[in-house]
């Protein structure tokens with residue numbers, strides 16, 4: 001089957017995070033701004049999507065962060081497989097990062113972020129204390145790709161603060177700080193970075209999760225690829241939600257799987273044909289809202 005062209009490139013930067021289109025000049029400018037901000041902070045919070053921990057990371061961030069302490073926030077953990085999330089957390093911790101899983105929509109676990117930040121900075125905080133700077137505020141910034149949940153997390157953290165949160169790359173910035181907790185200040189503007197869009201599988205996974213807008217993609221093709229991917233992870237997924245037995249899926253390609261899903265749901269068009277467009281939209285919606293189940297598409301250590 002032909003793979004969809006899921007590249008997120010274009011000529012005009014958009015201010016809407018859903019439709020950000022990256023081009024080299026835009027990327028260079030963003031990178032420069034984030035490198036500048038990096039000098040102002042003590043630690044960095046890297047926010048990723050718990051369903052696609054590999055694909056939702058930016059390829060140059062480690063270079064920008066250097067040796068600065070980092071906390072990886074696996075956001076949207078409510079939609080991901082909890083067993084896989086535990087493995088990913090261990091993977092990030094092994095690399096020396098703080099790591100936690102949160103749901104910024106409900107706020108679950110968000111209160112664990114600040115203690116994690118203090119933990120990764122404990123040596124520095126001890127040094128400050130020795131130097132008589134015990135009251136020094138910790139400064140942090142949040143970085144992540146579009147749609148990963150930066151605004152949701154910041155708004156959760158900033159409850160009670162009047163600071164306005166900007167979420168646009170390449171705009172004039174005020175570099176304001178607002179307090180989150182007793183000892184920590186957060187940069188008002190998150191760093192919006194691009195994903196690894198030169199990797200077709202990354203583009204596909206971003207599209208499955210809805211991080212890339214559907215109108216630039218072929219919905220049916222995307223749904224076919226998602227079905228193939230779900231079958232690879234476990235045929236039990238389709239059995240549970242669509243009552244399609246594992247034996248029924250054997251040897252079927254995505255198009256045939258989509259027909260089967262449509263048929264099981266009674267989505268028929270004229271002449272007894274399956275309305276595959278409708279089935280595709282339903283499948284993507286059910287996957288993105290985790291009605292199909294809490295599924296992680298990428299295994300730890302990729």
Ligand code: G4P
Nearest residue numbers: 017075076077078102103104105146147148149150151152
């Ligand atoms: P961004 O700033 O990084 O671009 O992301 P933003 O916070 O705008 O979040 C993008 C979408 O992801 C939003 O959904 C938001 O509600 C959702 N989201 C963020 N964090 C979580 C989470 O932990 N769990 C779940 N389930 N969803 C999360 P939306 O459809 O664009 O808006 P809305 O439906 O919330 O209005």
